[in-house]
Amino acid sequence: MAEKKPTGTVLVAGAGISGIKAAIELAEVGYKVLLTDASTQIGGILAKLDYQFPTDHCGMCRMLPMVGREYSSQYCMRKSLFHENIEIMPFAEIQAVHGDAGNYKVDLLKRARYVDPSLCNELEECIAVCPVEVADEFNHGLTKRRAIYQAIPHNTPKMLAIDMQACTSCGECVKVCTSGAINLEAQDEMETREVHSIILASGVKLYNTREFEDAKSYAVSPDVVSSLAFERMMSSSGSYRDGEIKRPSDGKPAKNIAWIQCMGSRNRRQKRDYCSSICCMFALKEAVLAKEKGGPGVESTIFYMDMRTFGKGFQQYRDDAVEKHGVNLIRCRVQGVMKKPDGALEIRYFDPETNEFFIKEYDLVVLSTGQIPYETHKKWADLLNVGLDSRGLLATEEYSKIRLAGKPGLFICGSLMGLTDVSEAMSSGIAAAGEATKFLCGIGADTVKEEEIPEPTANERELSQVSVALCKCGEKPGAEGIDYALLSAELQKYHSVGEVQIVESFCKDNGETAAVDILSQTKCNRLLIGACQPFMYRQNLKNVARKAGFNSSLVEVFDLFGIARQGMTQPSIKEWTMRAAHEVRADIEKLNFKPALHVSALPINQNALVVGGGFGGMQSALSLAIRGVPVHLVEKDGQLGGYLGNNVEATVDGLAPMAKAQDMQLKVYQNKNITVHLNCEVESTVGTLGSFESKLVYKDSGETSYLHHGAVIMATGGHEGATTEYGLGTSDLVMTQGQLKKGLASGDIDVSGTENIVMIQCVGSRQKEGRRYCSRICCMWAIANALKIKEKNPDARVFILYRDVMTYGFYEQYYSKARTAGIIFMNYSLDNKPQMEMVEGKPVVKFMDTVLNEEIELTADLLVLSTGVDPEESNNKLASAFKVGLNDDGFLAEADSKWRPIEFQQVGLYLAGTAHSPMPLKSVIMQAEAAAQKAYAYLSGREVHTAGVVSKVKDAHCIRCQRCVNICPYGARSYDDMENCISVDPAACQACGMCAVECQNNAAEVAGWTDKQLFAVIDAKLMDDLLLSPVE
Amino acid sequence: MSEFEPKIVAFFCNWCTFTAADLAGTSRLSYPPNIKIIRVMCSGMVDPKFVLKAFLNGADGVLVGGCWPGDCHYINGNFKARRRVALLTEILKQYGIDEERFWLRWIAASEGNMLKEVADLMTAKLRELGPSPLQQMGQMVG
Secondary structure (H helix, E strand, C coil): CCCCCCECEEEEECCCHHHHHHHHHHHHHCCEEEEEECCCCCCHHHHHCCCECCCCECCHHHHCCCCCHHHECCCCCCCCCCECCEEEEECEEEEEEEEECCEEEEEEEECCCCECCCCCCCCCHHHHHCCCEEECCCCCCCCEEECEECCCCCCCCCCCEECCCCCCCCCHHHHHCCCCCECCCCCCEEEEEEECEEEECCCCEECCCCCCHHHCCCCCCCCEEEHHHHHHHCCCCCCCECCECECCCCCCECCEEEEEEEECCCECCCCECCCCCCHHHHHHHHHHHHHHHCCCCCEEEEEECCCCCCCCCHHHHHHHHHHCCCCEEEECCCCCEEECCCCCEEEEEEECCCCEEEEEEECEEEEEECEEHHHHHHHHHHHHCCCECCCCCECECCCCCCEECCCCCEEECHHHHCCCCHHHHHHHHHHHHHHHHHHHHHHCCECCCCCCCCCCCCCCCCCCCEEEEEECCCCCHHHHHCCHHHHHHHHHCCCCEEEEEEECCCCCHHHHHHHHHHHHCCCCCEEEEEECCHHHHHHHHHHHHHHCCCCHHHEEEEECCHHHHCCCCCCCHHHHHHHHHHHHHHHHHHHHCCCCCCCCEEECCCCEEEECCCHHHHHHHHHHHHCCCCEEEECCCCCCCHHHHHHCCCCCCCCCHHHHHHHHHHHHHHCCCEEEECCEEEEEEEEECCEEEEEEEECCCCCEEEEEECEEEECCCEEECCCCHHHECCECCEEEHHHHHHHHHHCCCCCCCCCEEEEECCCCCCCCCCCCCCCCCHHHHHHHHHHHHHHHCCCCEEEEEECCCCCCHHHHHHHHHHHHCCCEEEECCHHHCCEEEEECCEEEEEEEECCCCEEEEEECCEEEECCCEEECCCHHHHHHHCCCCECCCCCECCCECCCECCECCCCCEEECHHHCCCCCHHHHHHHHHHHHHHHHHHHHCCEEECCCCCEEECHHHCCCCCHHHHHCCCCCEEEECCCCEEEECCCCCCCCCHHHHHCCCCCEEECCCCHHHHHHHHHHHHCCHHHHCCCC | CCCCCCCEEEEEECCCHHHHHHHHHHCCCCCCCCEEEEEECCHHHCCHHHHHHHHHCCCCEEEEEECCCCCCCCCCHHHHHHHHHHHHHHHHHHCCCCHHHEEEEECCCCCHHHHHHHHHHHHHHHHHHCCCHHHHHHHHHC
């Protein structure tokens, strides 16, 4: 008999989005996750953001799993999260960590909430009677809350807590609480948990204008707010009302709004020599939203130092903000804000475009407050006994943003790595889950094995008889709002209701057995369960039903209290009960006509295909191969390594790509799970989910071969762009940054005698013609080359002509270093580009000096152009082979720019690295790790379990017009010309129902959402209320 | 006879508007019970025949609630809804059903108060308009 392996358990500390993402990914593979958060709720910063660019709305729900949907929540993520394998423990802090990798013992301090969420009936009478009012932290003090409160208004379950610092212990809440949920004497508790691995996702502390000395000249009025507070001012659960943004001081509409960037960051004097990375996009989004939501006449002005639009789609968003929405951007460091006697805020600034000083008044000033990383890092370093690097941050391994140096089993993700945007938080969360999975595989931890409960068969032809089971919630008097006897009598009157049972409690252990006993006596064939929080208990309840002999697809759960309470202020018990009875009718009707659903399992071919042999490709191939997945690595050139691995010796942050590539290549060739195909391209692909067949063509021999695989990771990378501007190619003195880098490394370019070196940034980039995007790495390349030149020849004068220096995050220190080294940075704008002409064989560059405001002519000994990064041509072929999209710039288009950055719409297809957009080496490796994890999670399932609720085809009604094929957003429908029918890929289908509406013949329908059901529901909803009213 | 109380069938998308209704409910923002909420997965799932069925069976108004454009959980379902609603409105008009009786609104999950606002507005508007012409016809026949 095989030894029983322990179930892999991971602690994820911090339940912001990256922590949640890491938890979901691990739970999907089948590991147990303990997700803790120091605050009373989950959601992190994103709980406060109703709007995220580029859609300017929320898309958080898109991070939920696409397959195996039944195991996880299927509702708005801002409410909460539910997954069978995730245990959520808010308001808990890690006090100590003992043991070593694979065997950690974690002491958790569970803070007292004073309200027991398992007893609370959520009627909130306690809140109504609480006499204490304090500023609400969630809304940054814009609104008030009581001492007993719900921290995030949209969370479900509500999870109330008492703020003991504000509480006067008057006991009013205890008196009105009928469920005994409040205990003012509650104490903090300690609990020790054993876990195999720990992921830190605790985010960073944000700069706070009240705490820091250097903010004093700004925070002069309540109308100077942080960017997060402004977010709450635009939220309807914050202070946004009547279509206007209200000024905190007097509630008047704010029309003229200014943003001041780099608040707390990019400040060397305060030892904050970093950029907070996200604030530029944050401010742009807020400025656009303010114009949209603030009513007519809103003016948005952003004062910035460099507008860092380095990510995918960022530059486009900036252009739209300026051109379509009319946001004003002014490059100027504002020194302070003055408060005028009438409350207006005065800003004095210098406009570099007109060279004039201005004094302008604003109604509201938003400070783009950055991160304060060090404290958080110090705390973790002490707790976990790990090292800090020279900057005071947690030391990660050299090429990884995720793995803590020298500490296997410990990983970080999200804003702990430095403030990240949503997309990077997602990638890092997945990558951290990937590292943890690799670690758990390594120590032989097992995944959760589900309890096999056989699915009872259903006879669909039988007349529907519904058994209604109402949960009394044990002795919890939460149900006092409902009269069970009356409700049960009302429901029994309804046709097709066979019986109404009242069950003591479904969720408690003994209650479950009792419920099974009662329900197995029944003669009914369908079951409707009325209980609380159905989204949390749905799967449990369905298991109970299954044990009692009901086919789980013929079981529905409704929220007994929720529906009754909807929209009612102070209902009487009778009103409430009648409302519930009324609402339940629709559920009964829907259940009556529900067909039994079948879950199918499609086998997945266990091979993975990785396209591209650069860093992204090699890393994902290795990561999969270590976990035992057979990988085929296809590279179009004659050697592995890609552009970076074959051309770049050193990067600005001290990495050595060429050496690293050599090292990785060796590992790739040594790994028996990896087959390398050089000089090879993917020509075309047939097949669908779980079973692809790709045609590989070898360029040299012209031979072809066919490869079967279940997943594919596209990591095609990119290369240095080309240009005809500035005489590139006509003179040896004009070259690209890549050429200079190579020349400096090999010694072919000698700078010992050179006097003037001019570098021009953004050549052919960030403009309407050519590359519209920022290539993200050129500023770092230019700085690296410039520093290298200075090192070789300190007397050389290096000029870098830039538009915005994109040294985001901790790259900022190299920008500072370059300026200290005497490298001269000159700003130019797109409408006044530098000009070049050759005079006596030397390039002469003419440009405007924006400080002196005069034109300068420089004879350059070397003119170096930053020509950006171009995607590979082969993306076109790949995109058409796998039917995925390309964006306008030729990069692969991911499923969702924020929430699903490394996936495509169809499961089994992933992307990583520069195929997505240009990015630095460490980010490529992180994305590759994330893509490998997604592919592993998918392949390790061995088969795709389709959801029961998927779309179907009634073949006899179908006229093969294929309109459903065209409308399906997931490509789940296709026309099978061999069989002459429409087929549905049940694993790709997300049951959105577009096809059912599009079909003119009712041939397409979604099981569980059929016309018959919906019609019956509409009828039930419109049925006269009188029919059900009790006879007095 | 008591004052006319319109019946409004509301098809709300699971991800945004239904959540907003839930939020309104839990934040004690009362909205008129005239709004009969039917949860659908996406506003793009609302078949025109559901709307017709609702009107035929006695609804005085139909409200479709979905995610804001660009925000659909199913990529672009709400755009499809918008297109269909525009067409259907034209058709309904030909049968005497005023466009004021058929609303499409984008309400995000966090906009509980907007849901209340829309529900209040629509109920008030329909009180003004009176019972649906289809019902009046039904009464004449019946």
